Amino acid sequence: MLRIEGLVKRYRTGDIALDGVDLVVPAGEVVGLIGPSGAGKSTLIRCVNRLVEPTAGTIHLGELDVTALSRRDLRRARRRMGMIFQEFALVERLTVMENVLSGRLGYVAFWRSFLRRFSAADVRGAFATLDRVGLLDHVDKRADALSGGQRQRVGIARALLQGPDLLLIDEPTASLDPKTSRQIMRLITELCAERQLAAVVNIHDVALAQLFLKRIVGLRAGVLVYDGPSEGLTPEVLTRIYGEEDWTRTHGDADADDDAARATGPRPELIRAV
C-alpha cells in the first residue's frame, strides 16, 4: 500500500511542482494520474522512489517511511518499487535478458552482476516473466532490435522481476500506436490484478485511462483537483483538470492536443546526477 501525505516539491528554480498532495493507493489498485503537461505528474511518481527528492511531506510504502531513509536503505526500498518509463529506458546495447535481469541488481552483489552470474532462481524468474509478457523468443536479442511494443514489454518484465509491491508507471503508452497502447494497458492491469500490486499510472490519453482504469486522480498545477471513479470524468471535471475546452466533442481534437503536449523536449527536472 502507498500512502502520500502533504507532499511538496519545490525545484531550485523556485517552481512549485507539487503543492501538498495526499494520495492513498491500496494493494491491487491501479490509479490513473491525469493532468496537463507540467502539472507535476512525473514529479509525483519520481518523488515516491526519490529519483526526485521531495521538499516536504511523507511517503509510506506499507509501514516504511520512504522519505526518512538513508541512501543505503533507500536502495533496498527501491527494490520494492518497479518503474516503467515512457521511452522504455531500456539499456539499448544490452540484450533483452540482461535488461530484464537488471531488475535483480538490488538483490545481487556487484561481482555477480558484473560477471552476469545471476542465481538459477533469478534466471528462472526472468524466463517465467518473459514468457508472461510474451517475449520468450527474443531473449538474446539486443534491446535496440525490438519494436516499441516489445520494448515496453521488456520494461514491464524488468519491473516485475524486482518482485515489487508497487509499480510507478510514467506514460507507458505515449510512444506507442493505439492498438499496442491498449495491449500494454491491458497487460499492466492484468498483472497488477494477478499479483495484487498497487500502481500509479501517469497517462495523457483520457479515453484510454477510462477504458482500463477504475480510479482516476486529476492533478493541476501541483494540486489534486479530482479523485474518483473514471465514469466521473464529466466535462466539468475535465475543465477543472485541464482548463476550458469543448469536452463534449470526442477524440480528433483531443488527440491533437496530446501530440502537442508530447512534443515538449526533455524535462530539466529529470536530468540529474547518478
Added chain:
Amino acid sequence: MPTARAADGASAWRRTTRAQDLLRWFAWLLLAALFVFSWNVMTKDTIWAFVRDAPAQAADIGGRMMPPRWSYIVQLSRPLWDTLSIATLGTLLAILLAVPVAFLAARNTTPSVMFVRPVALLIIVATRSINSLIWALLLVTVLGPGVLAGIIAIGLRSIGFVGKLLYEAIEEIDHAQVEAVVATGAAPAQVIDYAIVPQILPAFAGISVFRWDINIRESSVVGLVGAGGIGLNLEASLNTLAWSQVSLILLAILGTVLFSEWVSAKVRHAII
C-alpha cells in the same frame, strides 16, 4: 533594421544593415593589411640565396637517398618492433589511467562538481598540453634512455586525449537508461556497469584505437631524444649523413602507419 520600406511601399529585406556592411568591409581590409605586415616580418631574416638554392639542394639529398639501402632493414626490424611496443603499451597505460579520470571529470558521474571535477580536468589539460617529445626529453633525463621512457612519455601524453574524449562521451549518455537502473535499487557501481558502460563502449573503442594510431606516429619520433624505437636509428643515420638509410627508415615508418590505419579501420568497423 534589416526590414525597411522600399519606395513603392513594399517590404524590402536585407540580411545586414548598411552599418554592418561597412564594418564587414573594414574587417576584411584589416585582415589583408595584417597579412601583408606578417609576410614582411616573416621574410625579414630570410637569406634569399639559400631559398634560390633550395631546389638544387633538395634534388641533391633526394639523389643520395635513392636507392634506399635495403640491406639495412635487418637492423631495423628490432627498433620497428620496439616502436610498435612503445605505442601499444603507452596507449594501454594511458587508458588505464584515463578511464578513472574521465569518470571523475564527467559532470554526471563525478563525486563532487566543486572539488573533484576541477582536479580531474586539470590532469586532463596538463597532460595534453605537453608534447610527447618533451615528456620523453624529461623522462630520458630522469629514467635514462630506453624504451621505458618512451612508453611512459606516450602514456602521459595520451591520458588527456583519451580522458577528454571519454568524459565528453560519458556526459552525452541517455540519462533515462541510468534513471531506470537506479530505480531498480542498484548500487552506484552496478549503475556504472549496467547503464553507463554499455552506452560509452563504442566511443571508448573508437577513442582507444584512434589514440593508438596517433601513438604509432609519435613513438617513431621519441627515439630522436633517446627514448627507444626507430627514432634512435633515424637520429644516428641523420647524424652520419647516411641518406640511403634515412629513406629506408621513412619508408618503414610509412608502412607501419599504413598497417595501423588498416587495423584501426577494422576495429572501428567491428565495434559499430
